[in-house]
Amino acid sequence: MDPGSGPRAVDPGCAPLAVDPVRWPDVAVVPPASWARRTATETVVGRALRGLPVRARFAGGDTLGLGGPLLEVRDPAAFHARIGAGGLVGFGESYMAGEWDAPDPVAVLTVLAEHAADLVPAPLQRLRRLWAPRHPRDxxxxxxxxxxxxxxxxxxxxxxxxxxxxxxxxxxxxxxxxxxxxxxxxxxxxxxxxxxxxxxxxxxxxxxxxxxxxxxxxxxxxxxxxxxxxxxxxxxxxxxxxxxxxxxxxxxxxxxxxxxxxxxxxxxxxxxxxxxxxxxxxxxxxxxxxxxxxxxxxxxxxxxxxxxxxxxxxxxxxxxxxxxxxxxxxxxxxxxxxxxxxxxxxxxxxxxxxxxxxxxxxxxxxxxxxxxxxxxxxxxxxxxxxxxxxxxxxxxxxxxxxxxxxxxxxxxxxxxxxxxxxxxx
Known part of the structure; x- marks a missing residue:
């Protein structure tokens, strides 16, 4: 496995993370997202974060949550685009790309795990089979x-x-x-x-x-x-x-x-x-x-x-x-x-x-x-x-x-x- 060499810009206040587009194609490129999808994702993510015992700080924007471990979103547009396109797969890929980070990632992820059953609104959960990615047959x-x-x-x-x-x-x-x-x-x-x-x-x-x-x-x-x-x-x-x-x-x-x-x-x-x-x-x-x-x-x-x-x-x-x-x-x-x-x-x-x-x-x-x-x-x-x-x-x-x-x-x-x-x- 060769070290990555492809450029990947995140928040202007942060050093960009180099991502190899051959080795990590879905990390190197932020998926396209329509205005409607991005807005819907921001609404769902914001609703979830506001009710959690975390501090989600968005670059150039709001801090959401009830207080607790810090989640820093360095590139909000990419963060929301990935979650809108891939749900929790996109959330993980956004971390891999350096678009969000946390001084104590275990603490943040523990809060999310404790509330896993209700992070996604119930109507969307009932439609999980329609929007969630499926296992590859191979x-x-x-x-x-x-x-x-x-x-x-x-x-x-x-x-x-x-x-x-x-x-x-x-x-x-x-x-x-x-x-x-x-x-x-x-x-x-x-x-x-x-x-x-x-x-x-x-x-x-x-x-x-x-x-x-x-x-x-x-x-x-x-x-x-x-x-x-x-x-x-x-x-x-x-x-x-x-x-x-x-x-x-x-x-x-x-x-x-x-x-x-x-x-x-x-x-x-x-x-x-x-x-x-x-x-x-x-x-x-x-x-x-x-x-x-x-x-x-x-x-x-x-x-x-x-x-x-x-x-x-x-x-x-x-x-x-x-x-x-x-x-x-x-x-x-x-x-x-x-x-x-x-x-x-x-x-x-x-x-x-x-x-x-x-x-x-x-x-x-x-x-x-x-x-x-x-x-x-x-x-x-x-x-x-x-x-x-x-x-x-x-x-x-x-x-x-x-x-x-x-x-x-x-x-x-x-x-x-x-x-x-x-x-x-």
């Missing part, structure tokens, strides 16, 4: 689509992820002993999370373990150190290459097999299955297939430990067909499920019984804060890898947006235990 999570979707995120660069993850290279929520969390406590907190999952799944000496979603191999390493025989599946070539290096360096390659394989292609029978924050990449269309795979691969009496990000069921239903900024720039094809969707899918399509569920969303907010702060501290190193300023703003927004979701309670994270106690069903 991002469906078919076997080929999943490979492409996973690669677009996880194959960006192992070096990039290593810059902001801790030494365990674990890219999922940690479990801390107390708050506030600190960077030096993160590796132990990640091991605590992994050990809880392995304990839930009953993983020990001789366990045949299937892991769906390898990451960079830390869970497989920890399971193998207990004496388990691990088969781990991933669709990321970059992750697999580094995970194999780590397995060999630990002298555990006789106990760990890491396969470039879709979960639907898994074979064999296992005593336990563990899958950490993988279901979010499956897509609602394929949730039954995913859970049937867990069931089919699990031996009678076996256990499944699942870690999943979740959102409220009504919000999931309202947004499941909407193409979002996160889909476009971070996780194509993904959908965060609700606890109800997970439990209904498992009940209706498998012989798996829900035994336990534990929520720990506050821990994810702290995990994301540590990643975001580390990413910010190492911005120069990110740039040295060839990632331009637009990408760095994208990634900052993604981490802040995600953290805000957990701080607002809009998002949560769960650890599930499913058991297969009735093989005759």
């Amino acid at each position: 991002e469906r999570n078919t076997p080929d689509g999943s490979r492409s979707n996973i690669s677009r995120h996880y194959d960006l660069s192992n070096d990039l992820f290593a810059l902001f993850l801790d030494s365990t290279l674990t890219y999922s929520s940690a479990v801390f002993r107390g708050f506030p969390a600190s960077w030096d406590r993160l590796p132990a907190a990640q091991h605590r999370k992994i050990d809880r999952l392995l304990d839930l799944a009953g993983v020990g000496a001789g366990t045949r373990l299937l892991e769906i979603g390898t990451g960079w191999g830390e869970l497989a390493l920890r399971a193998a150190a207990r004496g388990a025989r691990v088969t781990s599946l991933t669709l990321s070539r970059e992750q697999r290459a580094l995970a194999l290096e780590r397995v060999r360096a630990a002298g555990l390659d006789d106990r760990v097999s890491i396969e470039l394989c879709d979960y639907r292609e898994a074979r064999g029978t296992y005593d336990a299955v563990v899958s950490v924050e993988m279901i979010e990449a499956v897509g609602a269309e394929f949730w039954p297939t995913y859970f049937r795979t867990l069931d089919e691969r699990l031996a009678p009496g076996g256990r499944v430990a699942l870690q999943a990000i979740t959102m409220p069921h009504e919000r999931m239903l309202a947004s499941r067909h909407t193409f979002t900024w996160i889909h476009k720039y971070v996780f194509p094809g993904g959908l965060i499920p609700s606890t109800r969707a997970i439990e209904e899918t498992a009940r209706e399509h498998t012989r798996l019984g829900l035994t336990r569920r534990d929520a720990f969303g506050a821990h994810y907010a702290e995990t994301l804060r540590l990643w975001r702060e580390r990413f910010t501290e190492r911005a120069a190193d990110v740039g040295a890898l060839g990632f331009d300023e637009t990408f760095r703003r994208l990634w900052t927004f993604y981490l802040a947006y995600s953290e805000a979701g957990f701080r607002a309670g809009y998002l949560d994270v769960q650890q599930y235990l499913f058991t297969k106690e009735n093989p005759g069903r």
Whole structure:
């Protein structure tokens, strides 16, 4: 990825942000907006901001809101044009373009997340399917689509992820002993999370373990150190290459097999299955297939430990067909499920019984804060890898947006235990 070079003017009082029009075509150019659309957007945005506990300061104009964290709109015309054309996709692209900023973006985004259900007037929400962008057909999570979707995120660069993850290279929520969390406590907190999952799944000496979603191999390493025989599946070539290096360096390659394989292609029978924050990449269309795979691969009496990000069921239903900024720039094809969707899918399509569920969303907010702060501290190193300023703003927004979701309670994270106690069903 080459550093951006294209000019992009924002507010005259600010330095312009260079945006590469080839790499970022929808950020480099402000979409055209008619006078009527721009006026309608300004009215809707103004109405929403006036009722929120924020201070939205528009260059050359008003300050709206009830008071609170500052949102600075440097280029109001571009800001409104993007939101009018693309809704929340445009809101994110406007941040990437430098048209708005905030001294504390998490605080601003937390307020927006807390009021997500009523930011858009009810009549427009009822017409969501008419105005909201739709998912591209080529991002469906078919076997080929999943490979492409996973690669677009996880194959960006192992070096990039290593810059902001801790030494365990674990890219999922940690479990801390107390708050506030600190960077030096993160590796132990990640091991605590992994050990809880392995304990839930009953993983020990001789366990045949299937892991769906390898990451960079830390869970497989920890399971193998207990004496388990691990088969781990991933669709990321970059992750697999580094995970194999780590397995060999630990002298555990006789106990760990890491396969470039879709979960639907898994074979064999296992005593336990563990899958950490993988279901979010499956897509609602394929949730039954995913859970049937867990069931089919699990031996009678076996256990499944699942870690999943979740959102409220009504919000999931309202947004499941909407193409979002996160889909476009971070996780194509993904959908965060609700606890109800997970439990209904498992009940209706498998012989798996829900035994336990534990929520720990506050821990994810702290995990994301540590990643975001580390990413910010190492911005120069990110740039040295060839990632331009637009990408760095994208990634900052993604981490802040995600953290805000957990701080607002809009998002949560769960650890599930499913058991297969009735093989005759």
